Amino acid sequence: MRRGVMFAGAAVVLAACMTAGLMVGAAGLPLKGVVLALADRLPFVSAHSGLTSLETGVLFELRLPRVLLGAMVGGLLAVAGAGYQGVFRNPLADPYLLGAAAGAGLTVTLVIVAVGDGAAVPLAAFCGAAGGVLLAYGLGHTATRGGGTATLVLAGVAVTSFLTAVQTFLQQLKVEELQRVYAWILGDVGGGWEQVVMCAPYAVVAAAILLLHGRLLDVLSVGDDEASSLGVRAGRVRLVVLVAASLATAAAVSAGGLIGFVGVVVPHAVRRLAGGSYRVVLPLSLLAGGAFLVTADLIARTVLAPAELPIGVVTAFVGAPFFVTILRATRKVET
Amino acid sequence: MTVEITGVGVELGGRPVLRGVTATAREGRWLAVIGPNGAGKSTLLKAVMGLLPCTGLITVAGRPVRDLAPRDRARLLAYAPQSPLLPPDMTVHEYALLGRTPYIPYWGRESARDTETVRAVLDRLDLTGLAARPLERLSGGERQRVVLARALTQEAPVLLLDEPTTALDLGHQQQVLELVDRLRRDDGLTVVSTLHDLTLAAQYADDLLLMSGGTAVAAGGPGEVLTEELVTRHFGARVTIGAGPAGRPVVHLRRPTG
Numbered sequence: 001m002r003r004g005v006m007f008a009g010a011a012v013v014l015a016a017c018m019t020a021g022l023m024v025g026a027a028g029l030p031l032k033g034v035v036l037a038l039a040d041r042l043p044f045v046s047a048h049s050g051l052t053s054l055e056t057g058v059l060f061e062l063r064l065p066r067v068l069l070g071a072m073v074g075g076l077l078a079v080a081g082a083g084y085q086g087v088f089r090n091p092l093a094d095p096y097l098l099g100a101a102a103g104a105g106l107t108v109t110l111v112i113v114a115v116g117d118g119a120a121v122p123l124a125a126f127c128g129a130a131g132g133v134l135l136a137y138g139l140g141h142t143a144t145r146g147g148g149t150a151t152l153v154l155a156g157v158a159v160t161s162f163l164t165a166v167q168t169f170l171q172q173l174k175v176e177e178l179q180r181v182y183a184w185i186l187g188d189v190g191g192g193w194e195q196v197v198m199c200a201p202y203a204v205v206a207a208a209i210l211l212l213h214g215r216l217l218d219v220l221s222v223g224d225d226e227a228s229s230l231g232v233r234a235g236r237v238r239l240v241v242l243v244a245a246s247l248a249t250a251a252a253v254s255a256g257g258l259i260g261f262v263g264v265v266v267p268h269a270v271r272r273l274a275g276g277s278y279r280v281v282l283p284l285s286l287l288a289g290g291a292f293l294v295t296a297d298l299i300a301r302t303v304l305a306p307a308e309l310p311i312g313v314v315t316a317f318v319g320a321p322f323f324v325t326i327l328r329a330t331r332k333v334e335t
Numbered sequence: 336m337t338v339e340i341t342g343v344g345v346e347l348g349g350r351p352v353l354r355g356v357t358a359t360a361r362e363g364r365w366l367a368v369i370g371p372n373g374a375g376k377s378t379l380l381k382a383v384m385g386l387l388p389c390t391g392l393i394t395v396a397g398r399p400v401r402d403l404a405p406r407d408r409a410r411l412l413a414y415a416p417q418s419p420l421l422p423p424d425m426t427v428h429e430y431a432l433l434g435r436t437p438y439i440p441y442w443g444r445e446s447a448r449d450t451e452t453v454r455a456v457l458d459r460l461d462l463t464g465l466a467a468r469p470l471e472r473l474s475g476g477e478r479q480r481v482v483l484a485r486a487l488t489q490e491a492p493v494l495l496l497d498e499p500t501t502a503l504d505l506g507h508q509q510q511v512l513e514l515v516d517r518l519r520r521d522d523g524l525t526v527v528s529t530l531h532d533l534t535l536a537a538q539y540a541d542d543l544l545l546m547s548g549g550t551a552v553a554a555g556g557p558g559e560v561l562t563e564e565l566v567t568r569h570f571g572a573r574v575t576i577g578a579g580p581a582g583r584p585v586v587h588l589r590r591p592t593g
Contacts, residue, residue: 022365084572200351212442215439215444216441218425218433219433219436221422221425222419222420222422222430223418223419224383225416226416226419226420228384228386228405228432229384229386229407229412229413229434230410230489231404231405231406231407231408231436231437232405232436233405252341271424275426276423276424276425277425277429278424282484322438
C-alpha cells in the first residue's frame with residue numbers, strides 16, 4: 001500500500017542519514033566497520049568490526065549518542081510542529097508558538113548567569129519550555145472562557161515578548177555571559193549519552209501520543225462544530241495533543257537548544273510530498289525531522305572542521321533552499 | 336425518527352437569539368426552517384445538534400439530545416453546516432470516511448465495514464470517480480454532494496442541513512434538493528434544513544417553520560405558512576404568492592411601482 005511504501009522510504013532515508021552521521025567526522029570510519037561494530041553490540045550477535053579501540057571509542061562515545069540525539073531532537077521538533085499545526089489548523093504554527101522557546105531561553109539565561117554552565121541547563125530548559133506554554137495556556141484560557149485558538153496564539157505572543165524582554169534585560173546585566181547563552185540558543189546535539197537517556201522517555205511518550213491522534217486531528221481539520229457533530233470532543237483532543245506536543249518540544253529544547261526551522265518546514269515539506277492527512281504527516285514528520293537534523297549536524301561539524309557551526313544556523317541555511325526546492329517541485333495552482 | 340423541539344431558548348454572548356421555539360420534525364418528513372436573515376434558523380439547527388447550550392427540551396425519538404454521549408448523538412443526527420470547512424488536500428474518500436467517526440473507538444481505526452459504507456455512499460451519489468480527488472479541486476455542486484456523502488456515511492436517521500443550496504446555480508440547487516429528497520424517501524430519513532429560497536422550500540418540504548426575531552411565528556404545510564400577509568410582515572418584502580405544481584405555493588417578488 002502507498003502509505004506503507006512512504007513510511008518505509010522515510011525510514012530508509014533516516015537510517016542512511018544516521019549511518020552517514022556515524023561514518024563522517026574528524027576521523028572517517030568505514031561503512032563496513034560501523035555496521036559490524038553496531039551488529040556486535042546486539043544480543044547473540046558476534047562480529048569482528050576491524051575498528052581500532054580508538055575508532056570504537058569515537059563511534060560509541062561520540063558519534064552514536066550525537067546521531068541518536070540529533071534524530072530524536074529533529075523528530076520531536078517536527079512531530080510537535082505537525083501537532084501544533086493540527087491543533088491550530090494553521091500550517092505555519094510552530095512548536096515555539098506558545099512561549100516554549102522564550103520560557104526556555106529565560107530559565108537557561110538565569111541558570112547560566114547564576115551558576116554558570118553545567119548539568120542544570122537541560123533541566124532548566126525543560127522546565128522553562130513547559131512553563132512558558134503553561135503560562136500562555138493559562139492566560140489564553142482565562143481570557144476567553146473555554147479558550148479559543150486565536151486567543152491562545154495571542155497569549156503565546158504576549159508571553160513570548162514578555163519573557164524575551166526579561167531575558168534580554170538579564171543578558172544586558174551580564175554581558176560577559178552573552179556568548180554562552182547565545183551558543184545554547186543556536187543549538188547543539190553533542191550532549192552525549194546522558195542527554196540521550198534523559199530525553200528518550202519523553203520522546204517516546206510524547207511521540208506515541210501524537211502519532212495515535214492522527215485520525216482525530218483529521219477530524220478536527222473540518223472545524224470544531226463539525227467535529228462535535230461527529231461525536232468528537234474537540235476541546236479535549238486539542239488539549240491532549242497540545243500537552244503531548246509541548247512535552248515533545250520541551251524535551252527537544254532541553255536536549256538540543258532552540259533549533260529553529262525544523263518544526264515548520266519538515267511537516268510542510270511532508271505535506272507537500274505525501275498529502276495532508278495527519279495520519280501520514282505525523283509519522284513522516286517524525287522520521288523526516290530526524291533525518292533532516294542528523295544531516296544538518298553532519299554539515300555543521302564538517303564544513304568548517306575542526307571548527308563547528310551552530311546547528312541552528314545550518315538548519316536555516318540548508319533548510320531554506322531545500323524548502324524552496326520542494327515548493328517549486330510540487331508547485332500547484334493556487335485557487 | 337421524530338425530532339421534538341419544545342420551548343427552546345439560546346443565548347449567545349448574553350443576547351437571546353432563540354426564545355421559546357417549539358416545533359416538530361416528524362419521522363420520514365422534510366421540515367424546512369425559513370425566515371429572514373438573523374431570525375435564528377442556523378442557531379436552531381445547531382441547538383438541535385447539541386452544538387450550543389440551550390434551555391428547553393430537544394428530543395430525538397423521545398430521548399433528550401443533551402443526555403446523549405457525543406458518539407451516540409452523532410449516530411442519530413448528522414449535520415452539514417452552511418459553509419463547511421473543506422481541508423484543501425483531503426481527498427473525497429478521506430472526507431467521506433470522517434462520517435464514520437462515531438463508529439470508531441478513540442484509539443481505533445476504521446474497519447472494513449466503514450470503508451465499505453463509504454464506498455457504497457460514494458457510489459450512490461455518483462462520486463466514485465472523484466474518490467481520489469482533493470477537495471480543493473471540486474466544483475461547487477460536487478462539494479455539496481461530497482458534504483452530503485459525509486453526512487450519509489454517518490448513517491444517522493436524522494439529517495440536519497444548513498442552507499444546502501448556498502452558492503449553487505439553479506441546476507445544481509435542484510440536483511442537490513432532488514438528491515436529498517430521494518435519500519429521504521429511500522431511507523426514511525427525517526430531514527431538517529434551513530432554506531432561504533421560499534419557493535424551493537415550498538417545493539420540497541412537507542412542513543415549514545417560519546422564524547422571525549428568534550421565535551417561531553408560524554408552522555404547518557407550505558400553503559398555510561407561505562401567505563402574502565406572513566411573508567410581507569416578516570421579510571419586509573412585497574410578494575405575490577401563486578399556485579405552483581401540486582398545489583404548492585410559488586413566491587414572486589413584486590417590484591413596487593410608481
